[in-house]
Amino acid sequence: MVLQRVVRAVIMGPPGSGKGTVSARITKSFGLKHLSSGDILRANINAKTELGLLTKSCIDQGQLVPDDVMSRLILSELRTIEQSGWLLDGFPRTVSQAEALDDVYTVDTVINLNVPFQTIRQRLTSRWTHLPSGRVYNIDFNPPKVAGLDDETGEPLIQRDDDKPETVTRRLKSYETQTEPVLEYYRSKGVLETFTGTETNKIWPHVEAFLHRKLSSINQRVA
Ligand code: G5P
Numbered sequence: 657m658v659l660q661r662v663v664r665a666v667i668m669g670p671p672g673s674g675k676g677t678v679s680a681r682i683t684k685s686f687g688l689k690h691l692s693s694g695d696i697l698r699a700n701i702n703a704k705t706e707l708g709l710l711t712k713s714c715i716d717q718g719q720l721v722p723d724d725v726m727s728r729l730i731l732s733e734l735r736t737i738e739q740s741g742w743l744l745d746g747f748p749r750t751v752s753q754a755e756a757l758d759d760v761y762t763v764d765t766v767i768n769l770n771v772p773f774q775t776i777r778q779r780l781t782s783r784w785t786h787l788p789s790g791r792v793y794n795i796d797f798n799p800p801k802v803a804g805l806d807d808e809t810g811e812p813l814i815q816r817d818d819d820k821p822e823t824v825t826r827r828l829k830s831y832e833t834q835t836e837p838v839l840e841y842y843r844s845k846g847v848l849e850t851f852t853g854t855e856t857n858k859i860w861p862h863v864e865a866f867l868h869r870k871l872s873s874i875n876q877r878v879a
């Protein structure tokens with residue numbers, strides 16, 4: 657689909673709900689630029705930048721990085737892609753972050769992946785990640801062609817430190833207390849669209865059809 661105006665979208669859902677997996681499909685089908693807060697933080701940790709050193713312990717413990725650090729980071733990244741449509745993954749994660757985003761940009765739509773916690777726990781223990789690109793694999797769902805190696809670059813895959821069972825529990829708790837209120841925030845603005853299920857392949861056709869309708873209606877308003 658050819659977009660006539662910049663579209664700004666957010667994807668939400670608990671840890672492991674498939675935000676990264678669905679984002680890759682949205683990027684491919686609709687050409688929005690994907691910005692993942694977690695991928696940016698992990699790249700900084702890997703490169704041992706000041707930001708990486710500052711945030712590593714929060715992430716390893718399954719706690720959120722402070723709002724002011726996150727909002728500054730993501731808003732400055734967004735400024736560099738202002739001319740394009742974008743899809744934010746992992747931000748905003750608190751109401752304060754949502755307000756900081758709202759001060760600068762109006763979000764057109766928020767896709768919420770509603771996946772049961774029980775399903776998530778099983779997935780995260782078998783996730784493998786290609787750190788430089790953020791590509792994710794799963795031993796059962798979408799295994800790499802060669803075990804332990806990224807399909808596109810052949811580079812090694814890693815298991816995230818925060819995918820240990822006890823850290824996953826803490827991440828789910830922080831999602832309930834700090835991030836669920838953001839869903840209410842967007843619901844009250846009339847932009848929240850929720851997709852419920854336990855399998856990405858079954859959720860995806862609904863997300864795709866919704867985005868086709870949504871983006872067509874935005875284009876029509878512009879024309
Ligand atoms: P992240 O990186 O934003 P989370 O915890 O929100 O991390 P995560 O873990 O990256 O989310 P996801 O992107 O929702 O999960 O899910 P995914 O990677 O696509 O899928 C999970 C696994 O399931 C993969 O292995 C995938 O292949 C598999 N899978 C997908 N669909 C299916 C299916 O249908 N079936 C099966 N069997 N498998 C499937 O944030 C990390 C940390 O960074 C900090 C925090 O400390 C956070 O904990 N952080 C922030 N802190 C404050 N504010 C912010 N805005 C922050 N952003 C990040």
Ligand code: MG
Nearest residue numbers: 675676692694
């Ligand atoms: Mg992710």
